[in-house]
Amino acid sequence: MFGLIGHLTSLEHAQSVAKExxxxxxxxxxxxxxxxxxxxxxxxxxxxxxxxQTIQGKYVESCFLPExxxxxxxxxxxxKIINAMSHAQKHGINITALGGFxxxxxxxxxxxxxxxxxxxxxxxKRFTTxxxxxxxxICRQVEQASQxxxxxxxxxxxxxxxxxxxxxxxxxxxxxxxxxxxxxxxxARDQERLxxxxxxxxxxxxxxxxEALPLADIIIWVASMPKGVEIDPAVLKQPxxxxxxxxxxxxxxxxxxxxxxxxxxGIVEHSLxxxxxxxxxxxxxxPTRQLFACFAxxxxxxxxxxxxxxxxxxxxITVENMDKIGEVSVKHGFQPLLL
Amino acid sequence: xxxxxxxxxxxxxxxxxxDAYSRINAIVIEGEQEAHENYIQLxxxxxxxxxxxxxxxxxxGRHKKxxxxxxxxxxxxxxxxxxxxxxxxxxHNFQEAAxxxxxxxxxxxxxLIIECFAIAAYNIYIPVADDFARKITEGxxxxxxxxxNFGEEWLKANFAEVKEELEAAxxxxxxxxxxxxxxxxxxxxxxxxxxxxxxxxFMIQYGEALSNIGxxxxxxxxxxxxxxxxx
Numbered sequence: 012m013f014g015l016i017g018h019l020t021s022l023e024h025a026q027s028v029a030k031e032x033x034x035x036x037x038x039x040x041x042x043x044x045x046x047x048x049x050x051x052x053x054x055x056x057x058x059x060x061x062x063x064q065t066i067q068g069k070y071v072e073s074c075f076l077p078e079x080x081x082x083x084x085x086x087x088x089x090x091k092i093i094n095a096m097s098h099a100q101k102h103g104i105n106i107t108a109l110g111g112f113x114x115x116x117x118x119x120x121x122x123x124x125x126x127x128x129x130x131x132x133x134x135x136k137r138f139t140t141x142x143x144x145x146x147x148x149i150c151r152q153v154e155q156a157s158q159x160x161x162x163x164x165x166x167x168x169x170x171x172x173x174x175x176x177x178x179x180x181x182x183x184x185x186x187x188x189x190x191x192x193x194x195x196x197x198x199a200r201d202q203e204r205l206x207x208x209x210x211x212x213x214x215x216x217x218x219x220x221x222e223a224l225p226l227a228d229i230i231i232w233v234a235s236m237p238k239g240v241e242i243d244p245a246v247l248k249q250p251x252x253x254x255x256x257x258x259x260x261x262x263x264x265x266x267x268x269x270x271x272x273x274x275x276x277g278i279v280e281h282s283l284x285x286x287x288x289x290x291x292x293x294x295x296x297x298p299t300r301q302l303f304a305c306f307a308x309x310x311x312x313x314x315x316x317x318x319x320x321x322x323x324x325x326x327x328i329t330v331e332n333m334d335k336i337g338e339v340s341v342k343h344g345f346q347p348l349l350l
Numbered sequence: 351x352x353x354x355x356x357x358x359x360x361x362x363x364x365x366x367x368x369d370a371y372s373r374i375n376a377i378v379i380e381g382e383q384e385a386h387e388n389y390i391q392l393x394x395x396x397x398x399x400x401x402x403x404x405x406x407x408x409x410x411g412r413h414k415k416x417x418x419x420x421x422x423x424x425x426x427x428x429x430x431x432x433x434x435x436x437x438x439x440x441x442h443n444f445q446e447a448a449x450x451x452x453x454x455x456x457x458x459x460x461x462l463i464i465e466c467f468a469i470a471a472y473n474i475y476i477p478v479a480d481d482f483a484r485k486i487t488e489g490x491x492x493x494x495x496x497x498x499n500f501g502e503e504w505l506k507a508n509f510a511e512v513k514e515e516l517e518a519a520x521x522x523x524x525x526x527x528x529x530x531x532x533x534x535x536x537x538x539x540x541x542x543x544x545x546x547x548x549x550x551x552f553m554i555q556y557g558e559a560l561s562n563i564g565x566x567x568x569x570x571x572x573x574x575x576x577x578x579x580x581x
Contacts, residue, residue, distance in 0.1 A: 034568070036575040044578065047549040049557055051567055090550060101558075129473055129554075130495045 013068040013313035014099045014107030015056075015306045016092070017289070018075040025076055032288075046087035048074040050095040052102060057286040058310050061344030066313045069104060070289045071095050077112060088112075089120045097128035100137055105318050107138050108309035111258055114140035118177075118325060136320050139312060141305025143322040144340060145277040146181035147333040148304040149256045151347040152276055153182075153229060154190060159350045160250045160272050162228050170196040170227035172220060173234030175204035178256065178277075181328035182231055187212050188330050196223040199234075231276065232257045244268035274350055277304045282344035301348060311339045360542055362424055362480045370540035372429045375421040377534065380433035381468055382414035388444060388460040395453040402500055409497065413490045420483040436533065439526045440464070447519075454505065454515040455522075461501020462559050463523055467530075469494050470551035471543070478542030502559050509564035516563070517573065525577030527552070549578070 019025040022042055029037035054070035073095035079088040092113050099107040109117060126133055157164055169186060173179040174197040186192045195215040199205050205217045225246045233256045249270030255262040256276025266273055284299040295301040312321055322328065361367055389407035393400045421428050440459055447455035472491045476484055505512055535545045557570045
């Protein structure tokens, strides 16, 4: 049994989904209520691999909302994640992916220090951030979508925004060792970490976002923040490929400009329909087949019965592990979303 | 659940703390006393389970003594008048149901609402308790988790027949819980316990109990949030 811990993208979204799913008690409530609401298993999922293997999973709605971060309700945000994890473990789920902001909150607020949740001792090996698969998929999207828009990687400048994060650093490692990308631009807020990454890679130019954007043929956006940033598409190169691997995804609606191609990053398409309701409410264009790569990682771990926290901690994703998860991703029929 | 940030140092001996503690401690003592009496009264409705109910009643009595010691340790006199008024509505509903042989309603009030309320409060209290009270409360919580929940099991075994009455009893009594929580919100905060964490923990415990009894997720979401917006 695999699990997915997810959440909705805003209070408004949460209210409309609750209404649509027929939960009026939740639909009429404001943020105060969501700060108190307990986690719930709201969907049961069946996934079939192209190998013919079938697995079952559960979707745990944590009731976290990004507004909790924006309004500094950090304790509520942390309770949502830790309680959802405890709920998943209590329901005997072997491996659960922490989707959306869940893994970010877990790391940012040091939630690994919390071992005991009521009568549950959290077993962290039952959870994965799913970031290895996400990083792998983003890299494959770079390689394949660049061809679609006529960008030659060997001549391309690639900017990684959020380069020092767990996914960003993994993407940099892959681009450095597995591709012949001409130039890497490293963009992040923490200068010390940027210098550490530059030293590790032995390459890459550290630039501010404003400096990097006009130079890049490909922009990989892997920063996550409750509120997005404004990007002026007029300063971008043409053609320019933007891979929106951040959370929430808002670049495609924000940037509609000739020659600028925006692709939702870290999204996979499965070769067979998945039996679930939940993806219909997270605005995927083909809800029965498209999903976040981090969620797909827990499915892959379940298919392979690798009951371990495959992706955990910060900046520990190796290119070898990306290869390993990539291999089983292909084996079971997942493909990176392309333009 | 442990708090996220280190809470400001609590002065367990300050006047403000001890004043709030006099009410919260009294509520806990009264809650255990109510439980003690309720289990004895339930032996009349479920005589075939007398031994188990008496055992539970004694356990709740022991818990009460533990919490009395917590008050004495901080030299606080529990405000038992306040606590009795605090429980008056639930007490009345239990007595009324018992007089009419409505065992399902009695079990919902005692085994689900009072038990879940207590466990939620103890879980939130433990990280902010003084050393003496922490040890006592940890022992009580361990007791609560290790004993098979009598009411839950009985209701589960009779789910088809009791479902409707449980829903009605939920509608009657859950709004009382929200009012009770609001009533002690300020005192609980003085002790380092936040209302939203208390409500969340209660809803988790209560939801788990309802799920164990046989309700679906949809029922649980509807039932456990009943009346909360008016609180």
